[in-house]
Amino acid sequence: MDWPAAYTPNTGPMDAFMLVQLKEKSDRLGIFTLVAGLRHDFVKQFPGVEIAFDTGGMMTAALNMGEPSPIHFQSTGSSLETAQDIARVIKDEAQQVVGAADARIAQRMDYRVINVEMDRVLAAYQSVTVDDTVKNVVSATNSSINFDPAFWIDPRNGNHYFLGVQYFEEDINSMDTLRNIPITGEHSDASA
Numbered sequence: 371m372d373w374p375a376a377y378t379p380n381t382g383p384m385d386a387f388m389l390v391q392l393k394e395k396s397d398r399l400g401i402f403t404l405v406a407g408l409r410h411d412f413v414k415q416f417p418g419v420e421i422a423f424d425t426g427g428m429m430t431a432a433l434n435m436g437e438p439s440p441i442h443f444q445s446t447g448s449s450l451e452t453a454q455d456i457a458r459v460i461k462d463e464a465q466q467v468v469g470a471a472d473a474r475i476a477q478r479m480d481y482r483v484i485n486v487e488m489d490r491v492l493a494a495y496q497s498v499t500v501d502d503t504v505k506n507v508v509s510a511t512n513s514s515i516n517f518d519p520a521f522w523i524d525p526r527n528g529n530h531y532f533l534g535v536q537y538f539e540e541d542i543n544s545m546d547t548l549r550n551i552p553i554t555g556e557h558s559d560a561s562a
Contacts (some may be wrong), residue, residue: 409471422472454479484548493553502555509535510551511542 392401405423412421441464445456456474464473471543488503505517515534522531 377497381479406450420474422474450479457525484545496555498553498555502558503553504550505552510537514535 383429392404396526409421409423410472416441436501438517443457443460443464445453447453447456454475454477457477461473464470473494486503486507488500490500493499505514508514508517513534513536515532518534523529524531
């Protein structure tokens, strides 16, 4: 979710990302009224489905460091289950705040995962760090925009653009493809 969701639907088969644009310009409060009505209708029509609305657009996401929401909590630790329990407590508390909407936990625990293990001794011989490995895998399967954002200004029109590395989704199509992602680091020898 975050920045790459703006460019690709690869959040997973359990998620849907829709962009809706109104035909006529509407004031900001009109959009919030519309979303409140849709939220109410969707909850009735699709019980048990988690619905979230991003009413801010790309500019708001840029101001929020790529997050779709203005308030974002992250719980981390050595135990994913404990971090998830803490996230549920935070979510439950956030839902009680007047004016809060669409409180959710983005990290799903009921979805298949792939554990990546690296040979740290071999990596050290190649001058590749754990950080290098993670960044190469994330770039291949998602995008580098989260950890290495670059900006480019179009000299013709002055527009600013985020730049990031990203593989074509159709190129990541098997476990063998994932096993053969090139891993390099800042000080590694790419020819080795």
